[in-house]
């Protein structure tokens with residue numbers, strides 16, 4: 376079982392995500408575990424303040440280092456977890472990174488908010504800074520869901536039949552994503568328009584079908 380610990384000021388955002396579909400099943404079957412930690416639990420003032428103004432000026436607020444330090448210390452009891460800080464400046468998340476992270480037993484995600492996180496979290500606490508793409512989101516919660524879901528799909532049993540995953544591993548060791556169609560063979564959205572399924576997929580010729588999948592797909596390299 377792989378354990379994900381999410382440190383966030385919006386744990387409620389994960390409720391529906393964790394309660395639906397394959398992620399809910401993976402939790403129920405104990406393939407994965409997701410623990411949500413409200414960062415405010417590690418504050419010391421009555422207002423449960425997690426943020427402050429940035430030194431040197433600037434618009435917006437920054438998440439403080441102290442509650443994050445205390446949260447990680449408590450959550451990472453045996454000091455073996457991989458600690459990831461989400462930031463758009465981080466290493467770009469992809470399938471190759473997912474394969475590597477899937478080998479971990481515990482991953483702690485620190486979700487930033489506001490104008491970001493005190494840089495000492497990146498310097499002293501996190502093992503990795505991760506971005507899910509070159510765009511700016513409002514927080515690290517969606518990145519955490521993206522990363523958890525991608526890794527969870529690699530845990531044997533999570534997406535059902537083992538062959539489903541194996542079938543998509545290409546000869547080069549990468550992950551093959553290809554175009555797919557289902558019934559009807561010919562779809563007529565309106566009179567005179569016919570959208571057909573490529574004939575090769577209906578041919579029963581598995582060699583040709585395999586070639587077609589490769590030429591209409593993309594290999595996402597392993598490592």
Ligand code: SAM
Nearest residue numbers: 461462463487490491506507511512513514515
């Ligand atoms: N200025 C901050 C920085 O350079 O890290 C970004 C602030 S952003 C508005 C608030 C938070 O959303 C970030 O701290 C980060 O946790 C998360 N975030 C935003 N875009 C992201 C992305 N593309 N990948 C990962 N996390 C992102």
